[in-house]
Each structure stands twice: as C-alpha cells, then as structure tokens.
Amino acid sequence: MSLNAHDHFAGAAGLDTGAVREVLADPKAYADEVRADADPATGKVAFGFLHTMGAETVPGLLHAFRADHPRIRFSLVQNYGEAMLERLRAGELDLCLTSPVPDAPDLVAEADGGELVGWAASGPYRDGEVRTADAELYALYLRPEHIGRGVGRALLTEVTHRCASAGHRWMYLWVLKDNARARRFYEKYGFEPEGTYAFMVGTHADEDIVMRLKL
DSSP states (O other): OOOHHHHHHHHTTOOOOHHHHHHHHHHHHHHHHHHHHHHHTOOOEEEEEEEGGGTTTHHHHHHHHHOOOOTOOEEEEEEEHHHOOOOOTSSSSEEEESSOOSSOOOOEEEEOTTTTTEEEEEEEEETEEEEEEEEEEEEEEEEETTTTTTTTHHHHHHHHHHHHHHHHSSSEEEEEEHHHHHHHHHHHTEEEEEEEEEEEEETTEEEEEEEEEEE
C-alpha cells in the first residue's frame, strides 16, 4: 500500500490516517461537526463515571440536565477512577464522577507544606439502592509521585479504624481486575476477593473484583 504525503504526516504524528482522509475529503462538513460539538446549546459532553453509578446516579443526572438542555448530547464512558482522571487530564473527558457522595466526611492526607497528596472516602456498603450494615471504601486516590510512600496505607488504616468504631463488621471495595497494582495493595492490607462483577464499557466487558476485609 502506498502512502501519500497526508498519510505520511498523519502516521508520523500518531493520527488515524482514515480520519485524516475523511477530514480532507470534506473539510467544511468536518468544521461544521466540530462547531456543533462545541456549541453550548447543542454540543457534546464527554462524561465518565464509575460503573456502579451507571444504574442509579447517572440516569437521574442526565434526565434532570436534559430537562433544561434538551439538545445537549452525551458521550458516556465507564471506567475505574484513576483511568478516568487520566483521560480528564488528557482532555478526553469533559467531566467525570469518580465516587459516590459519601455519608461521612472525606479523609485527606497533606504534605508538610499543606499540599493535598491523598484522599479517601467511605460509607455504608451499597447493595443496589439499599445501604447495608457493612462499610464500603468508595474511593482512595493518591498523587502519582506519592504512591509507595505509605500515604495510601495510612489513609486506609484511618478509614478502617473509623468504620470499625462506627460499628461496621466488614469493609467492601470494588477494584478493576486489570488494576494489578491496586489489587496487590489491598491484598497486602488483608482484603480478600469475594466475587466478580462484569460491566459493559461500550461493546467491551470489563470485570471488577469485589473484595472485603473483616474489621
């Protein structure tokens, strides 16, 4: 297959040569599409969220938003929290929901200068719409440069202590099966796998591992 100058440039830049050909074939149509996506009244919003929020929280948010903005379109992405934050920083998402609203105050870790370096949130375990007597770790995030420095373990220790003091007997969490680093971290802390949950991301099925720890 021979490459023309446009193909060579696109390949060197890491672009999809097929998409480049489409743009060059009808630049006006492409420009109109870009303007439509960016239009505040009719544009497209790339919205990422945890799969556990897809059945309850997200439909309600979209329904309420569309009541006032019926022409806005959404591109929906389901993934685990850190992957969505990376896509948000890269400009691939406009906004994302990485944890449910916690029932208890968030727990943060700060460096000596006051810089926020970690964050955790927990609350009652959610079994569908039902809140149970067990606890759930909703979120645990660290700045990448502070991973491996004991910050995550310190946050998790404080979270489990608070949940145990509140009378919870077990703590649950959900972690993506492919997120080997996070799985090792939780296993070293004492969490054990209890089951799996498959969820769809577009046409691809991802799998979460449900883990629990006796408090």
